[in-house]
Every structure is written in structure tokens, then in C-alpha cells.
Amino acid sequence: MPSPNSSPKRTPAQFLTKFPLWPLILGTLLGVLIADHCGLHFESSFGLTPPLLDSWFWLIETTALAALALIVRKPAVTLLSLGIIFGHLSHGLTIERQQEGRQYVTATPDRSVTIHAVILDTGRSEKGPYLAKVITSDQSGVKTSSVLPAGLRIVLITSKDQTSPLQIGDLVHVQGSLSPIPPPRNPHGFDLARWRHRQGANLQLVADHPVQAVGINTLRIPLRTMAKWRNTLRKNMTRGLEPESEDAQLIRAVVLGERPPQPSTMIDDFRNSGTLHVFAVSGLHVGMVGLLIGFVLSLLRAPRWMIITLTILGMALYAGITGGRPPAVRAVIMASVFLSGFLVKRHPVLINSLAASAVLVLLWDGHQLFTPGFQLSYGVLLAIALFTRFWTQRLHRIGQLDPFMPRLLLSHWQERRLVIREHLQGSLSVSCAAWMGSSPLIWIHFGIITPISILASIPLMLMIFGVLALAMASISLGSLSSKGGEKINQLNALLARVTRNTAAGFATVPGSHFHKTRKRPEHGQVIIFDLPKGGGAQFLDFGGGILYDSGSPRNFRFHVQPTLTHLRARPDSLIISHADSSHCGAMYQCLSLYQPKQAIIPRPDQRSPSYRQFIRSVDQYGCRTITPQPGQCFLLSSEPSKPLGTFLEILHAPANLKGRGRADDTGLVTRLHWRGWTILFTSDAGWITENRLLQSGLNLQADVLVMGRNANDYTGQLHFIDAVSPQAIISSHAPFPEAERIPNTWAASIRQRGIHLIDQQQSGAVTLTMEKDQLKLSPTLPDRPTLILTR
Template structure:
């Protein structure tokens, strides 16, 4: 807290601040305009020569920027993974590969044994060719079938090599970009367990093997006698070891909403608490102060290795090492300079860290605390102090208690407010989430989390003596953890404690329709009159990675309506999760029953929650409050009896301010013929088609009846029935009807203003955007 009393940390000499900023600017410039190797050959020596001749602060900073520009350009153009991707090309290729697993496998949900993990290659060869020279030391992502290997295992496999698939929807996590930042530009997909084998075990770095063994042992000790409470067990694992995967999704979401998810990312808070607890154990030892601090360093490094060596823990570890080094040399360090030094060394090790959300959040929050906490504390402290004209010896017991409370609250509140200010812009950018309640929640949960960490470390230490001792500490930790979870639930329930903020749309449409690409399904989001409706949330996986993030990017905390088209798990598998997350005011399902397990599971879950739903049939009209959007149910008729769920799906016509949109789910020839035979008015400006399981869709008579100005059609390369027939696409082209086929466009967004209708594909394709003036 010493720096909080300084007028400003920026007025002190902080040499690493300028150096770190220059490094960041050089990396950012190279990321936008990477220089080829031929330019770097003369660019970098010129910058070095200039810095040696001038010897000024500015030229030194220019040299640092040039050095990091060069380093990042080389990473982008000459790294092994880049050369390998260049050699393999864009298309899929069958290859034989061998290498060492460089991180823990991530298991895929589902009954099948599937996993993915990075592999550092020792060799890779096309199925009909010689080993590629550029493959050695390149890192690839392996998608494995069967029982997964472990970190350090040497594996041999035959797989299909291809570039990672980019995001196909707005707000979707871009795995391809994230993998590129991790040094991975190629995926190897193993077709069957027989195509892969583990050749040898434990070939990784010995220190990392020891850290993983220690982490697994610690995780087991922390779970003793807590088998029946997964929420508590997962929370303890997350806070003590930073293993968020052990924490249930519902608990993680509550921490995210209250701005306390940082407790699961081992950071300065955890490292600081660990150092305090370790120092309490080391302090009584009969060693000089320098020796005690020297003993603290390997403990700190081992804790960093056990908790995963992520950006937040590395930042905190480097800062702590700088501070400890200064104390040992009687040269007190300045925290802002230490923060800049930590950033500089991390960027020196990996320039891609600058673009990682964890790096930005970690450094952004700490920087905000260092710059803003002091002024805030000085403003808050007088409000929480007793009467300044009363001498402390004359304080009454109540005044002494108030003074003690104020002495804690002033720095805690100032730090909490500063941290929230620092995290707010990044939270809005990455998660579209604002959590004002974080200012209060952190005042309560951080002291409790200190107790959770302390009991956790005591349980680990006690396990070395007796499992019973570890279990005793775990039961004490159960109480602390329950208090923590109860506090989180309380803060999450506060009105306006958290809310999502949408990304501004520069067009500012009156109505917007988004057809999200789920591969073999669609999720359709309609915004109209300030209300948000969703037709089909998708499967559980698609909902988590595509539909929910998109709704959050709109600022949606609650849906005005949720409609389920038909009983297909790819379309409605996540309906229950959607109701839990967005509490729709109205829920509509087809009135006809089907044999879908996904629909039965949803109906049962809905009944347990006491929520109702409307049974929709042809002739029903749905109107939101205010009359927009208007939704007309055209199909199925009540009492329809068909075998396939695709033939019993909802066909809806949406009225969006006079622009009519017809959505047909996965309807096929039978549904289209039934609509035509019934003489239903099918005219619409926009037609959104799915794919039937067996039948073709969009026959000529149906298209003539609809007369769309554009068609958005679901499509996938596999299986055959999900593909769009070339003849059908040619017929639309001949009629002058733009076809947005989602195997090429990804998601498609339609923005409607008073004058125009604009259609934008998410991916760049040959068709491009389309705009027409409203009639």
C-alpha cells in the first residue's frame, strides 16, 4: 500500500514502463503489417545502429519497438507452425505424424472417448511422400479417438491434416485465431483408435511432470471427504489450484456475473495469499531475512508450475520475484515498474501474449489498481474515519470499532473500485457483461477466499502427515466454501447487480434477423420493437459456443419468446438450458407430438420448473406486446400424424415492420405440398430453409408461391442430404434470386430500416451483401 500514498506512481522513475510500452507498440504494428524476412534483414540493423549512435531515451525506445516488431514478424512469417501450414496448403491431406503431447488432453463431452491436445512434432509426412522438413518442432492440435494419452507421451498417428476451422458466426469464439496465438495452425484429425498409438510415456520436461504429479496428488487430497458436494469440491480446486474445469458450469456462471471469476484464475491475489501463508511458516526458521526470502522463491516457482503457468500467475510471480529481489538487495522496487518488467519479460518469451484476454485482463486490472486505488482511497478514507477533532485516546468503544472498520474498508473499497474500473472495458469487449455488484462482492468474498486457500493449503500439508488431518481441514473448508457460494448467490440476485450490454450496430436497424449457422441446423434470432425472440437454440454444444454468446452480444438477459420448431436434438437439444439462462416470457412448441427424446426431456424439465408453454398449430398468431414482431403459424395443422419430426415442424411467417420472412425449419416436399394444397398465402420477402432428412426442399411450385427476393439455406458438406443440389442453386440464380448458402456464408444477418433491407453474410463469399429499397 506504500505507493497509494505517493502523489502518483507516474511521477516516479519507472524505466520499464516505457520499455514495455515500446515493446507492445512494436508487436501491435507487426501484427497489422508483418514484414517479410527480406525487409527485416536491413530494418533491424538500422534501428540498432541508430540507438548506438544517438544514445537517447527516444532512440532506445525506438530500438525496443523495432526489436519486438522484428520478433513478432518472424513469429508470424517464419515460425515452424507457419511453415508447416504453408507446406500442407489449405485442403485436407492424409499424413503420418509423430511427436510428444505438450499439454494435458481436453476431453470432449459425450459417450464417445474423444479428446484434443497439442503435439510438438518430431516428424510429419504426407501419406504418399517424404517427411516435411518444415514439420519438425511445429506444434499441431490433434483430435484423438479412443483413450487419450497424457502430457509427455510420444504418439504416432495417421490423420487428416487441415487448417483449424474459423468462426462462422458473430460473437462465436474464434478457435482458429486463438490456436494461431498458441502457435498452432494445423489440426490433425484421427479417424479411428486404430490409426493412433502411444509409443512411450513421460517424455516431457521433468519439472512439468513433477508439477503435474504434485497437482494431481493435491487435487485428490483437497477432495477427501467432499465426494458428495461437487460444487464445494470444484470451488476449492479452482481457488487453490486454478483448475476451473472441476467447477460446475452453474457455479462458474454465478462467479462470472458477480465479477469474482478471477478467483479461479490464479493471479496476484492467489500468489499474494500464498506468499503470506508461506511467509508465516518460514518466518520462525532460524535463518537471516535474506535466507528466508531465498527459501520463499522456489516455493513460489513451484506453486506457479503446479497452477499451470498461465499469464496471470506468471505476471504475479515475476512481480513478486522482482519485489523479493529488491528486498534482498535493500533496493525497494516500485510496483508499476515491476508490473511493466513482468509484461516485458512475458512478451519477450511469447509476443502473442499481448492479444490474449487473460494477459490483458491481468495487466489491465493491476495497472488500474496501481493508478487509481490511491486517489480513491484518499477520497474515501475521510468518509469512514471518526471525528478528526477527537483524539484517538478519547475514542469510545463504538468509535474504536468504527475506526477499525474504516481502516479496513477504505483501502479495500478503493482497490475494489479501481479493479472494477480496470476490468469493465475488457469485460464489455470479451463478455458483453457489466457487473457493478463486483465492487461490493469482492469486499466480502476475497476475505472468505483467503480462508478457503488457507484451509486448502493446510489440508495439503496435513495430508503428508495423515489423510484424516486433510479430511478435517477439508470439512472446515466446506464451511468457508459454503459461505463463499452463499455470498455469491446473494450478490448475483441483487437487482441490476449485473447485466449484459450489446455491441452497438452502426446501421441502427428497426428490425434485425440473424440466421446462425449451426452446421446441420439453424438458430434464428429476431429483434423487433425492442424485443428478442429465438427460434431453436440448437444442440447443447452449439448453444454454448454459438447461440448463447450471440444473444449476450445483443445485450439480452431475457428473451421475450422462445419457439421450438420440431423435435430434433440439433435444433432444440439446449432448450432447457436456454430457459434457465434467459427466462423467456413466452414458450411455444408444435401442438403435434413426436418421439423425440430431446423434446420429452425439455417437456419434463419445463414441468419440474412449473413453467407453461403454448401448443402452436396452423392458424395461431403470436403478437408481442406492442404488436411487433407479428408471427403467424402456417403449419402444422392440429392433429397432424406424420412419422418424421421434420414433417411436423413449425412453418412461421414473421412480419418485421412490413417485411415478411418465411421460416420452414427442416420441412421437405410433404410439408411444402400440404401448404400448397391448403391454399395458404405463402408470399414472403425472405425465405429461410433448413434441410429435410431425406427429401429435397424448395421445389419449384413452392418457390413460385413464396416469390422471395432472397433465400437463406442451411447447408453442410456431409452427409449427402445436407448438401444443396447444384441444379437447384442454378435455378435460383437463373431466376435472379440471391442464394445465401450457409456452408459458404456462415451466419447471415438481415437488417431492416424504414427504407432498406440489407443482407450480410458473416464470411466473405462470392455473393456478398445484398440491399434493396423497400416497396
């Protein structure tokens, strides 16, 4: 006898009859995939092809599919064919345009270009780099038959002399150098080229002179206006709060999608509790805004058509104010398709609304198919549509009333408890279904799975809804009374603090989250980061991990931290080579991020502000500071077969030097002893420090020399190089300032000595690993050879 809670099973054919758009969405997906692989021309991906197929590929494909639809005469085949044709055409045109842009750069020797363009996006900081669309380009004086196509998207990087930021919709006339967007220069770093490619841009234009707006694009005026509103709302929703406090950051993240400006444990807590999506304006935020608008209008007894219309308009306005990001636009399209069903007095089916909105989104921008945001948005909603009933049946006992107890006999409080249980059952069912859709994708894209999110999402989403509602109330009331707005902001800050603490509590539950285990070399590794403008940082992957310099705060966030996060590394030791902000500027942030046990410092009396901030903060985090002496050794890891293990030897320490001196000349020089190999780290030591080492009488020999450039003195005198006698030198190289460059004459002298010189401008970061008796020096940039050293 079937259970009263069971429902008859539906066959696939019965399911598809209620989902008539499946062939259209399937065809659109196939069309976009084909276009992404080969554009409109077959040759772009497969090389040698018949000329007819190369030039007429899309037309031949369209003719064949149209003939198939006419022969078979079935709606499914017709919709499938239409999806392939239009998906291929819409995305293929975009891919062709991007390919033409790359061909133009390849064919133009000096890559100098003058363009007329419109600003599409101002970047997260609203000060660039900018996303721009080419309207026309000046081809005069360019010796190439290639043409920079109109409509091509590029990344515009303004010059250092730029004083006023550009705005959305600005028409600009720019002269500069056009080049491909560079690949990541550090291992596991953020792939900017890949990310920009999915925005339709493969090229960047570095302006020669400050860029001035010469007009405004009429079509962009609404977004331009809403961008100005965003700045006003940003101030009003946190008025009366400390602007950089975590409470204010969370409020801005929930309402506007702003990421915190610095690395923080708050982001880790939300990530590990499975609720990091609150930091990006997505379908969740758009849906909450729609719910608030609908609730207020229903209280005012507005008719259904007005509620639906104003809700859609309100969500669209919110998406525009938050920057018109693709996730928000997708959510507005999905909600508009779904809610429009009620306007025509039809009960919409979620899965059909998803299919219709997905077709519209992909025809608008096929690149979105390949973004994690698109896959998560539609994957989660599809899972909710497919599996909520399944989980409702499995969890029916939570909201089930005793079958022998008539509901009419329940007391008032019993009825309330039953209603709460029914809501809990529904919330858990949706949460479990959403987790089934999101967890595989999150594991693939981000390497983490969070079972705790099934439970955490229910209270945290309610709190996030409260933060959003209070922020909107503050904006509304604050326009009438600034004091009233500040009172609501104080209340919202309290709710934001409770939300943060709740996320932190869920994140600390045992088994709340699991990270993908990254394979790391058996005998450890050394990563020499490549940082802009002469910065320096290294990671010694031995024992608990040692971060040897961190770079500046910006360089740490964008170049160093992604590598450590990917490796799941939490260094328990820090080393500061010298008190220079480009080397130790982010060390105070590392105290809160990694809670290190000890830090080796050159001396405590250096005057660098970032260094002083670190020294003041170490006691707060229980980090022990060590000021070493020359000749002192620190064990990094021990091995039974090697009594000395892997250790770091101090060759130069400024602890006993008189006076403070320049930071570059009052730093540490260390030598790593690693299973018979030696690596010398001189940081930015110059002539003065090198002479001290030469006069010390120490054996300076090392297999690899890792060096920076001294800002005020000559670096790498040949007598010192001869004393070290390395097989390879890894040297930083920045075009500006001039002191950070590798001199050509010096490089020639190094090569004449038979020493391998690895210029980090050419190689990017270098990773040192060991295999048997070989030391491998692997550059990060593609097409650069790996250097293998032997004893």
C-alpha cells in the same frame, strides 16, 4: 498550510528517476508492436518495398538504433534501443514462423502432410483439440518449394476413432489434412482463429487415423506429471460432494480455474459483481497460494530466505498443476521478480518489478501483449502502484483518529475498531485504484462496467481466499484421512454457497453494473444460426425476443449463446419446432438462463429425452406452454402504422396427428409476416410434411424459405418449392451424415428457377435485416456477398 496527510508533489522527472526501467519496457513494447505488424520483413504488411529493405529490415533497424545509442550516449536511449531490438527479434521470429506456415498451406494443393510433433496442451477437457509443436515434417511427395517450419505451433484434431487421449509431452507421428483455423460462423461468436493466433497457431491438422504416442519429450515430463496430480487433486477437493453441483464447480473454478461445463446464472452473478476473474487461475490465485505458504512457514519460524524461496517454488508448482496457463506463469514471474528483491536485501519497488517482469514475459511470448489477461494483469497492478496513495489520502477519514485523542488512551475495543477501520481504508484504497485500472479495459474488451466491484471485491476476495485455503487443507488432510477430507469439503461447500449468494446479492444492487448498449436494427432482425451436424436455431429479434430452437447444449453454448449475450438479448418466448436434441437440446437450460414467459411446443407427448426434460421443467420456472393449431397467429410486435404488426402464422402443427411419428415429420411449420415480407420456416420437414401442406390448400408463398434437412426422408421436393415460390432459400448443409448434405442436382434445379440458394456451409449464419423496402440477407463468413431482395 499543507495538510498533515498531504505529500509533496513529484515532478515527472523525479518520478522517472525512481523508475529507471521505463525506456526498456517502452522499447520492448514498440519492438513487439513492430514485429506483430510486419514480422522481420517489411513486405509482410506494406506490400511493395525495396528488396534491400524487405530482406534486411531488422538488421537495418538494429544498426540504426545501435548507432543512435552510441551517438547520444544516454542510458535511456540505450535501453530504449535494446528494448526495440530484442522485442522485435523475439516476436518477429514467431510471426515469421506463423507466416511461413500459412504460405505452406497456400502452396500445397491437397494440404496433406505428415509431421512429427510434441503435445504442448491438451485443452480444457484434456481430450483435445490439442496444441502441438512441429518437430519435423515429411516433405516427400509434396509438390511445393515451401517448407513447414520446425517449431511451428498447430492445433491437432484427432479422428473420431481416437480411443485414448493424448498427454502433455507425448511425441506423435501424425498424417492428416492441414488447413487454416476457420473464422466464426455465427455473428459475434467466439473467434477461435484469433484466440489461437495469440497462442502461436494459425493452422489446424485433422488426423486421418487415431494418433498414438511414439515417445515422451523429456523437457515436458514435469508438466506431464503435474497434469496427473491435477486429476487427483480435482477428485480429492470435491470428494463427498455432488460433482456437478454449483458448490463443487465453484471450488474447482477457484482452485484449478475450471469453467463450469454448462451456462449458468452463477457466471452471470460473478460477472455482474465484477469478480468473474475468480473463474480463471490468475495472479490473484497465485498470490493467495503464496500468501498461504508464507503464512505457514512464518508460523514455523522459517528464516526469510527460506520463506521467499519456498514461496516462489510453491507458486511455480501451483501454476504448473493448474496447467501452466499464461496468467499463472505471468504471476509467478512477477512475484519472483518482486520477492527476489528481498533476497538481495533491497526494498523492491512495485512499478520496477512490474516493468522487469513485463520485459521477461514479452521476450518469452510477445503475443501476450495483445491478450486481455496481460493488459488487465499489468493494468491493475500499475494502477495500484500509481493511485493507491491518491485514494489513501481521499479516504483518510475512515481510518483517522481524533487528533485530540492520544492513541495510548484508547481502550482495548477502541483500538480494535481503529485497526479494523485502518484495514478497511487500506482495502478500499487498493480496490478503488484497481478499479481505475481494470474498468476501462473491461469496458473495451467485455462491454461491461461494474462500480459495485469496489465494495464487492473486499468480502468476496476474503471468501475466495477461504475457499482456496479449505481446499488445500482438504487435500492435505484427505491424503491421511478420507473422512477428514470430506468433512472439510462439506465446510468448503457451505462457504462456496455463501460466496455464490453474496455475489448474486451484489449483482442485484441497482446500479451495480452497466452493459454496453448494442445497436440493434430499428425494425428488428432474424438470425439463422449455422450449427454443426444438422442442428438448427434462429433468433427473432422482435418484442421481447423469440428463440426459435436452441440447438444441442454444446452448440448452444458455443454458437448461439455468445450472439445473445453480445446483443444483451434475453428472449421472453421460446419456440420448439420439433422434438430433436439437435434443435431443442438446450431449451431446458434456457428456462433458467432467461426465465421466459411462454413456450410454443409441437405437442407434449414426444419421447426425446431432452424434450421430456424441458416439459418437466417448465412449471418450475413459471413458463406457460402453448400447443398451437394450424391457422393460429401470434403477435410479435405492433406498430401504429401497421394494424397487424409483425406476427407468426402456424401453417402446420402436429397436435391433432395420430400417433407420434418421427420427430422431423411431427414438427411446426411457421411463416413470419414482417412489414410486408414473409419468411417460411420448415425446420427439418421432409416429403410427408411437405405433402400435407400441399394438400391443405393453403397459400404457401413466402419471400424467403429457411429449411433444414430431413434425416430419413427427401427434403425440398420441387412441387413444394414451386408452391412457396421464394426469392431466396437458406438451407443448412453438413458434410456428415449424407442426409444433411444439399444434393447437387437439387441445387442446380433451384438455381434454374431463378431462386438464390444460400448454402450455410459456404455462408455461415445469415442475418436478415430490413432497410426501407429492401430485405438484406447478410452472411457471417467473410468474402461472401450480401443478398438484397426487393419487392
